[in-house]
Amino acid sequence: MSEEQRYRPDDECPLFSERLEELLVAVTRGESPNAGRFCGYCYHPLGEWTRVCPHCGMGTDQRAPVDSVPEEIIEMLRAQRQTESRIVNAFAYAGLIIAVLAGLALVLGIPFLRANLIWATVVYAVVLLIGGRGLAGWLGGYYGDRIGYERARRALRERWAAWLVERDAA
Numbered sequence: 001m002s003e004e005q006r007y008r009p010d011d012e013c014p015l016f017s018e019r020l021e022e023l024l025v026a027v028t029r030g031e032s033p034n035a036g037r038f039c040g041y042c043y044h045p046l047g048e049w050t051r052v053c054p055h056c057g058m059g060t061d062q063r064a065p066v067d068s069v070p071e072e073i074i075e076m077l078r079a080q081r082q083t084e085s086r087i088v089n090a091f092a093y094a095g096l097i098i099a100v101l102a103g104l105a106l107v108l109g110i111p112f113l114r115a116n117l118i119w120a121t122v123v124y125a126v127v128l129l130i131g132g133r134g135l136a137g138w139l140g141g142y143y144g145d146r147i148g149y150e151r152a153r154r155a156l157r158e159r160w161a162a163w164l165v166e167r168d169a170a
């Protein structure tokens with residue numbers, strides 16, 4: 001899924017703009033300081049003189065920019081990415097297991113292969129290498145990516161809604 005598709009304004013949560021996500025990944029890795037000028041609503045990085053957040057449309061006079069991203073927001077991104085990759089991996093493993101079982105069924109199901117160990121091994125290796133990789137990539141990259149994104153996004157929306165209540169009560 002491309003970065004542009006990741007953020008959809010209709011899902012009620014302005015996290016995470018592409019630039020913010022990139023920055024927070026760098027912060028998490030210790031490659032970038034958590035400092036700058038950020039939208040006070042969605043934490044999109046703002047230029048020094050930017051007066052309206054290009055990501056969520058919040059004016060800096062409506063909500064003052066902040067100079068660092070709250071730890072809770074960084075934690076939300078970490079959780080989102082963990083959920084996504086866990087589900088992508090689960091689907092990829094499922095693809096691999098399907099290839100293992102289908103390869104076994106093939107080798108055991110064809111009398112010629114059952115009787116010829118070398119050919120059986122070759123066929124099994126090919127099924128595993130090509131089928132396993134293909135299925136893992138397809139299931140992980142297509143279904144895993146979609147389902148992982150939806151699930152991670154749902155959790156993020158709930159967390160964002162709770163965070164808004166907490167933040168704006170303070």
Ligand SMILES: [Zn+2]
Pocket residue numbers: 039040041042043044053054055056057058
């Ligand atoms: Zn914003």
